Amino acid sequence: MKNPLNKRFVRELKSDLGRYIVLFVFIVAMIAIVSGFQVAGNSMIKAYDESFEKYNIEDGNFELIAKADEELISKIEENDVTIYENFYLEEETTLGTTMRIFKNREDVNRACLMSGEFPVADNEIAIDRIHANKNELEIGDTITVSGKELKISGLVALTDYSALYQSPTDTMFDTKMFGVGVMTEEGFEIIGDDRLHFSYSWRYGERPVDDVEAKEMSDELMEELLQLTKLDEYIPAYSNQAIQFTGNDMGRDSAMFVVFLYLMVAILAFIFAITTTNTIAKESAVIGTLRASGYSKGELIRHYLAMPMLVTFVAAVIGNILGYTVMENFAADLYYNSYCLTTYEIIWNAKAFVNTTIVPLVIMFLINYFILVNKFKLSPLMFIRRDLKKSKKKKTLRLSTKIDIMKRFRLRIILQNMPNYITIIIGVFLANVIMVFGVSFPALLNNHSEKLADNMISKYQYVLKAPADTENESAEPYTAYSLKTMETKGFSEQVSLYGVEKDSQYVDVDFDTNRVYISSGYSDKYDVHIGDTITLKDEFEDTEYTFKVDGIYDYSIGIAVFLEREALNNYFDLEEGYYNCYFADEKIIDIDEKLIATVISEDDMNKVSRQLMDSLGGMMDIFFYIGVIIFMLVIYLLSKIIVEKNAQSISMIKILGYSHSEINGLYVITTAIVVIASLILTMPVVDILMKIIVEYMFFMYSGWMNYYVPLSSFAYISIAGILAYGVIAFFQMRKVKQIPMEDALKNVE
Secondary structure, eight states: OOOGGGGHHHHHHHHTHHHHHHHHHHHHHHHHHHHHHHHHHHHHHHHHHHHHHHTTOOSEEEEESSOOOHHHHHHHHTTTEEEEEOOEEEEEBTTSOEEEEEEOOSSSSOEEEEEEOOOOSTTEEEEEHHHHHHTTOOTTOEEEETTEEEEEEEEEEETTOSSOOSSTTOSSOOTTTEEEEEEOHHHHHHHOSTTEEEEEEEEESSOOSSHHHHHHHHHHHHHHHHHHSOOSEEEEGGGOHHHHHHHHHHHHHHHHHHHHHHHHHHHHHHHHHHHHHHHHHHTHHHHHHHHHTTOOHHHHHHHHHHHHHHHHHHHHHHHHHHIIIIIHHHHHHHHHHHSOOOOOOOOOOHHHHIIIIIHHHHHHHHHHHHHHHHHTTSOHHHHHTTOOOSOSSOOOOOOOTTSOHHHHHHHHHHHHTHHHHHHHHHHHHHHHHHHHHHHHHHHHHHHHHHHHHHHOSSSEEEEESSOOOOOOTTOEEEEEEEEEEOOBTTBOOEEEEEEEOTTOSSSOOOOGGGOOEEEHHHHHHHTOOTTOEEEEEOSSSSOEEEEEOOEEESOTTSOEEEEEHHHHHHHTTOOTTOOOEEEESSOOOSSOGGGEEEEEEHHHHTHHHHHHHHHHHHHHHHHHHHHHHHHHHHHHHHHHHHHHHTHHHHHHHHHTTOOHHHHHHHHHHHHHHHHHHHHHHTHHHHHHHHHHHHHHHHHTSSSOOOOOOOHHHHHHHHHHHHHHHHHHHHHHHHHHHHSOGGGGGTTOO
C-alpha cells in the first residue's frame, strides 16, 4: 500500500515554492562554483604534476660568474647528475618591461606552445602567454629588445616559469612587468652577451621521492659544487618559487572553496530545519493524529527529511553539471590569468564529487535529522494539544512594566523567535566576513603601496657584482648579505641583512656597540621583540647565526636585519671596507652596467600589490556580491518564517484595530533592529577574524603586508546591508498586509 504522506509533497512544495526556489538556486550556484573550481583546479594540478616529466623540468639550477669548461662539467656530472646549459639574457623592452630570453630548449625545461609557432627566423621570438595578455601583445606584433625589433611568432608557457618570479628573493611574481621568451640559437646570439647569465640546470640520475630527499640531495650537490667552483646563485627546484608556487597555491584555493561550501550548506541546513520546525508547529494537530493512528516517529521523520534532501540532491546534480561546463571555463580563465600553465584536459574527479555532492547531503541530513528527532520526542497528545514545549518548569521571562508596551512587545517577539534570530545573527556575521574580505582587499593593497613609498630606504638600490666607485653624491655604499629564517609552520624565507654606514643618511639608527636592529615587518610577522634572539641559517652552508635584537627599525615592507657595515663585514669574514650595494636617491650612471646585478626601485617593490590586484581584483567584487546575496537570503527566509509563525498573532492584532504601519512597527521593525544591530555589533569580531585570516594568508608569502581595513569599508558594508534589508522589509510588509483577520479564529483552543 502506498504511503498517503507522499501525496503531501506536492502540496508542501507549492505552499513554500518561493522559499524552496531561493534555497535551490543558491545551493546550485554554490555547488556549481565550487565544483567548477575543483574540476578546473584538479585538472590543472594533474597537468602541472605531469609536466615535470613531460617537459623534463629541471631538478634545480645554479649560476656561475663565467662559462664552465668541459672539465668542470664532467666533474659535476660525476655526482650522478646531468648538466644542461640554460643561459639567458635579461633585457629591457620599449614597453618598460623586462624580458628574460632563452634559447629554445629541447633537452630540459621544454616550452609548451599555446598558440602560433616556435621561432624559426633570427628576428622571431615566442613569449609567455600571460605576459603577452597583460601587455596587450598578440602574435604578429613586434617588441623592441636591446634595440632590436623582434616579431612575436607564438605564445608559450615555459614550464620552469609557471609563476613569473624574476628572482627567488621576490615577494611576488609580476606577470605584467616581467616576461620570458625563447628564440632560435642564432637569434639569441644576435641580441648580444652584455647581460648573459651563465645558468646551468641539472637533473638527477635517480629522482628524489619527496622534498625531504630532494633537499638532502641538493645539499650534497651544493657541497660538491662549492669545492669545485664559486656559485653566484643556487636554486633547487623544490624551493624554486617560479616552479613550485603555482601547484601550492592552486591546492590552497581548492581547500578554501570546499570549506566555504561546507559552511554555507550548514547555514542552509539550519534554515531548512527552522522551516521544517515551523511547518511542524503549524501541522502539530495533524501530526498528533497521525501518531495516534499508528504512524511511527521514523515514518514522519523520513517524510519531513525528504524535501530538504531532495532539494539538495537535485541542486547538487545540476550544480555539478554546471560546474563541469560553464563554471569550469570560468575557473580555468581565472587560473590562466594568474599562472603560466600548460594545456590541460578535464578529468573526472571522485574527490570533487564527494566534496560537492556527498558531503553536502550528509551535512544536510545530519543537521535536519537531529533537530527532527529532538522534535518528535514529544507524545502524540502534546502534538494534538499544540503543546510543543518539552519543559514545563521554565517560566516566561517577566519584562518590567516600566518598559514601554511597544518595546516590551518587540522584546517578546525576539524571545519567542530566538532560534530564528540567532541564525540571522550568524548569517549576518558570515555575510559580513565575506563582504569585508571583498571590500577591504583593494584597500589593503593600496595601503601596502602607500607604505612602500613611505618605507623605501632610498629611491634606488643598486646591487653590484663587484665593488665599483661612483661620483654620484646621493650614493651611499652598504653591504648586503642574505640568510634564511628557520622553518616556521613549514615555511622559510630569505632575510636581507643590511650593513650600513654608522652615520647613514638613509638608515637612521644608533649602531653603537654593534647593535642589531630588525625591521618592524620582521617583528610583526614572527612576533619578535627587543631583547629576543633570532636564529638565521646560511642557504648554501650548514651554518646557523644567532643575533640578539637591540632595536626595531620602522621598515614594515620587508624582512630585514640592520647592522653597522664593518660589523657585518667582520661577522661574515668579508674584507675591511667591503661593500656590494649602493643606496641612492638619484640614478647612478657612471658604473658599467656589466658590474650591476640588479636595480631595485619602488616599482619593483610594488610587485605584490600590483600582481594580487591584477589576479584577484575581479574575484573580490564577486566575494562582495556573494556576501550581499547570503545576507539577503538568510534574512529573507528567516524573517519570512517569523512572520508566518506569528500569523495568528498578527491577525488578532488586526482585529484589535492596529493599523498596518503599527503592526510593521512590531514585527518588521523588530527584525530590522536585530539585523542592524548584528551588522554593527559583529564588525569588531569580523575585524579580528579578518586580521587572523589576512595574516595567515600572507604568512606563506615572502615579506610582510600589514593588515589594514579603513573605517569607510565597514561603513560601506553597513550601508549596503541596511539598503539590502530595506528591499526585504518591503516584501515582508506586503506579507503582513496579506495575512487575513480570520486567521485569528482558526485553531483557537
